Amino acid sequence: MRSIVIAAILLAGTVSAQAQQKPAVDSAKIDAAIAAAFPTAPPEWRPRFDQDETMKVCSIHHNVPPKADADAIQAREKAKIEYPADGNLLGDWKSGERLAQSGYGLRFTDYPARNPNGGNCYACHQLTKAEVSYGTIGPSLLNYGKVRNFGAAETKAAYEKVYNAQAAYPCSNMPRFGTNKVLTIEQIKDLVALVMSPDSPVNK
Amino acid sequence: MVKKLLVALVACCAVVAVSSIARAQDETEKAIEKYRQMLKEDPWSNPGLLDADRGEGLWTTAAGPNKASLEKCDLGKGPGVVDGAFAELPRYFADANKVMDLETRLLWCIEKLQGAKREDLVKRPYPAGGQPVKDLGAIATYVASKSNGMKFAAKLDKAQEKVVVDEGQAIFFRRQGPHDFACATCHADSGKRIRLQGLPFLSEPKEAQQVVGQWPAYRVSTTQVMTMQHRMYDCYWQMRMPELEIGSDVSVALISYLIKSAEGGDIAAPGLKR
Numbered sequence: 001m002r003s004i005v006i007a008a009i010l011l012a013g014t015v016s017a018q019a020q021q022k023p024a025v026d027s028a029k030i031d032a033a034i035a036a037a038f039p040t041a042p043p044e045w046r047p048r049f050d051q052d053e054t055m056k057v058c059s060i061h062h063n064v065p066p067k068a069d070a071d072a073i074q075a076r077e078k079a080k081i082e083y084p085a086d087g088n089l090l091g092d093w094k095s096g097e098r099l100a101q102s103g104y105g106l107r108f109t110d111y112p113a114r115n116p117n118g119g120n121c122y123a124c125h126q127l128t129k130a131e132v133s134y135g136t137i138g139p140s141l142l143n144y145g146k147v148r149n150f151g152a153a154e155t156k157a158a159y160e161k162v163y164n165a166q167a168a169y170p171c172s173n174m175p176r177f178g179t180n181k182v183l184t185i186e187q188i189k190d191l192v193a194l195v196m197s198p199d200s201p202v203n204k
Numbered sequence: 205m206v207k208k209l210l211v212a213l214v215a216c217c218a219v220v221a222v223s224s225i226a227r228a229q230d231e232t233e234k235a236i237e238k239y240r241q242m243l244k245e246d247p248w249s250n251p252g253l254l255d256a257d258r259g260e261g262l263w264t265t266a267a268g269p270n271k272a273s274l275e276k277c278d279l280g281k282g283p284g285v286v287d288g289a290f291a292e293l294p295r296y297f298a299d300a301n302k303v304m305d306l307e308t309r310l311l312w313c314i315e316k317l318q319g320a321k322r323e324d325l326v327k328r329p330y331p332a333g334g335q336p337v338k339d340l341g342a343i344a345t346y347v348a349s350k351s352n353g354m355k356f357a358a359k360l361d362k363a364q365e366k367v368v369v370d371e372g373q374a375i376f377f378r379r380q381g382p383h384d385f386a387c388a389t390c391h392a393d394s395g396k397r398i399r400l401q402g403l404p405f406l407s408e409p410k411e412a413q414q415v416v417g418q419w420p421a422y423r424v425s426t427t428q429v430m431t432m433q434h435r436m437y438d439c440y441w442q443m444r445m446p447e448l449e450i451g452s453d454v455s456v457a458l459i460s461y462l463i464k465s466a467e468g469g470d471i472a473a474p475g476l477k478r
Contacts, residue, residue, distance in 0.1 A: 037455065045446045050380075108441060108447060135398045137393075137403075176384060181382070
């Protein structure tokens with residue numbers, strides 16, 4: 001028992017030491033430094049320097065926001081999700097697989113655009129048994145639909161996670177693909193099909 | 205050496221082809237590590253050393269409108285002192301009233317001693333794929349190699365330096381752009397990969413100490429030396445940001461933060477990367 005208490009005290013010590021590692025930095029000065037660091041940026045690129053409220057909060061808290069901030073992010077990001085007009089959330093898993101493989105789009109070497117933007121899912125997630133070159137920043141999505149019984153509510157949740165991951169996981173590392181207009185609604189449907197279709201290799 | 209490389213690459217591919225999928229990941233990692241080990245066993249096999257030699261020649265050659273060499277350049281240990289200078293950078297330079305990393309200081313010396321124009325120097329500082337590192341990078345490779353075997357010992361304790369390190373940390377965690385990416389997206393956890401590429405946990409001293417000292421590094425995939433400033437530029441490309449200016453406050457702050465995180469780590473420059 002005593003050792004548990006000591007461990008708890010030690011843990012508390014670690015946490016406060018970590019908190020101290022975040023020095024108070026003048027955020028206006030950081031914003032100005034960013035705005036000055038890319039002098040060749042064309043005017044239409046300059047909005048990329050700016051942070052919305054969610055980016056600001058996640059940056060300041062090193063992606064571990066306090067509960068109240070996390071709740072606020074979730075509510076705010078959930079409100080930004082748009083759904084297909086016809087309510088159909090499942091597209092074509094084969095197109096989804098191509099999107100999952102492609103990291104193309106929005107880099108300064110990608111203009112004028114030669115291809116649609118990719119989702120680059122494999123950079124961070126395992127998806128199919130066939131693709132062994134996958135990253136591990138995100139969880140494995142192998143059998144994603146199968147373990148969820150291909151349920152309608154789960155399909156909607158998958159759509160929402162791709163559209164705006166932070167509505168489910170505040171300060172997630174995953175891009176808000178729909179909200180930030182990286183992917184279209186049709187592309188997101190294709191990715192939902194990749195993880196949620198029974199005939200997709202993700203579930204085979 | 206080319207033969208060794210080929211054997212290692214073939215071994216990598218063969219391993220992927222024949223292994224069961226479950227084992228393929230580990231096997232691939234092992235094969236890549238074996239390939240690195242083979243190149244390490246013969247320290248003279250690193251093609252980056254050719255650029256270090258070129259850099260040494262450039263350091264002592266009169267150049268620019270002023271027809272001056274860089275031999276009076278003060279990298280922090282006095283004019284012309286190259287040995288061990290990189291190990292104590294970045295640092296605050298009173299003459300420039302700025303904290304500078306190695307490449308930023310070299311830019312300053314090229315501008316002030318040789319009379320080159322800054323706007324020309326920062327225009328296209330990095331080579332296209334397959335091209336050798338440009339002159340500035342070759343000089344940086346030379347200077348860094350003269351701290352090889354030493355430990356990172358930048359003090360970074362002056363008020364100006366502390367501010368820059370703290371700003372570097374804030375920039376490291378700053379999310380921006382259409383993908384919400386920050387340096388921390390990929391480099392704030394242990395044991396993660398992008399595809400098969402392992403990612404160092406750079407805000408953790410133990411991991412930073414292992415990798416930061418390998419830059420400038422020869423990259424096998426692009427067959428050229430990549431400097432630390434170029435590395436930052438490339439990360440911002442991937443983060444969907446515009447072209448990061450060499451010697452900008454952002455790149456200097458990030459490099460200062462990384463080197464502070466790597467304090468005490470071994471310098472093994474030029475390193476050898478994928």
